[in-house]
Amino acid sequence: MERKVAALRAEPDVTGFFLDFDGTLAPVVADPAAAQIAPGGCAVLEALAVRYRMVTMISGRAAADLHFRVGAGGPLYFGLYGAEEMQDSRLVQAPMAAEWRHGAEQLAEGARRLIAKLGLDGCEVEYKDLAVSIHYRKRAEPDPPAQLLQWAERSAAEVDFRVGVGRKVLELKPRSVSKAAAFERLVAGGQVRNAVVAGDDSADVEMMQAAGRCIPGHLLRVGISSSEGPEGMEENTELQLASPQELISFLERFA
Numbered sequence: 001m002e003r004k005v006a007a008l009r010a011e012p013d014v015t016g017f018f019l020d021f022d023g024t025l026a027p028v029v030a031d032p033a034a035a036q037i038a039p040g041g042c043a044v045l046e047a048l049a050v051r052y053r054m055v056t057m058i059s060g061r062a063a064a065d066l067h068f069r070v071g072a073g074g075p076l077y078f079g080l081y082g083a084e085e086m087q088d089s090r091l092v093q094a095p096m097a098a099e100w101r102h103g104a105e106q107l108a109e110g111a112r113r114l115i116a117k118l119g120l121d122g123c124e125v126e127y128k129d130l131a132v133s134i135h136y137r138k139r140a141e142p143d144p145p146a147q148l149l150q151w152a153e154r155s156a157a158e159v160d161f162r163v164g165v166g167r168k169v170l171e172l173k174p175r176s177v178s179k180a181a182a183f184e185r186l187v188a189g190g191q192v193r194n195a196v197v198a199g200d201d202s203a204d205v206e207m208m209q210a211a212g213r214c215i216p217g218h219l220l221r222v223g224i225s226s227s228e229g230p231e232g233m234e235e236n237t238e239l240q241l242a243s244p245q246e247l248i249s250f251l252e253r254f255a
Contacts, residue, residue: 082182
C-alpha cells in the first residue's frame with residue numbers, strides 16, 4: 001500500500017479522487033438531514049484539491065445539499081448520482097431534468113400512498129427533485145418490505161427509472177443516471193489517468209467497476225466496510241477501512 005500511495009502522490013497532475021459522502025466521508029445516521037462530514041474532512045479535501053488534477057464527490061444527495069454539508073472550496077460537487085452539479089454556487093442540472101422531475105414526483109406520491117395504505121411503519125419517502133429515496137432504516141427487519149420493493153420496481157420501470165437497493169434504502173433514479181456513468185464522463189478526456197475511488201454502497205461498487213475499466217494508470221479503490229455492505233465490495237477494492245474517520249486519516253497521507 002505504501003508503494004501505491006507513493007505512486008499516486010508522484011503524479012498529482014493526472015490523479016483524481018472520486019468520493020461518496022454518506023457512509024464514506026460522513027457516518028450513516030438514522031436521519032439523513034443530520035449527517036455531518038467526519039472531523040478533518042473539509043480541510044483534507046481542500047488540501048487535495050490544491051494538489052491534484054481533480055477532487056470530486058458523487059453522491060445520491062442533491063448537489064446543493066452536498067455542497068452545504070461539506071463546504072470545502074476546490075472539490076467538484078455532483079448530486080443525485082451525477083444528474084446535477086454545483087458550479088460556482090450555481091446548480092446545473094442535466095438536459096432531461098424536467099422529464100425526470102415529473103417521473104420523480106409521480107413515484108414519490110405513489111410511494112407515500114402505498115406506505116400509508118399498507119401501514120408500513122418506519123418507511124419514509126425522500127423526494128429529491130430528480131430522484132426518490134425510500135428509507136426503511138427505522139424498521140426492525142433488515143430487508144425492504146416485499147410489497148414495497150415490488151411496487152417500486154414496477155412503477156420505476158413505467159417512468160424509465162430503475163431501483164437500486166442501498167443501505168436500508170431504495171433509490172429510484174433515472175435509468176441513464178448512475179455514479180458509474182458520472183465517473184466515466186469525468187475521466188473521458190484522458191486528463192485523469194490515476195484514481196482513488198472511495199465508497200460504501202452498491203452505487204459505489206458500480207463506480208469502482210467503471211474505474212477498473214477506464215483508468216489506465218494507478219488505481220486505488222477504498223471500501224468503507226459495514227454490516228450492511230453490498231455484494232461485490234470486497235472484490236472491487238484494494239483497501240478496506242472501518243469508518244469515515246479512518247478514510248479521512250488515510251486521505252491525509254496524500255495531502
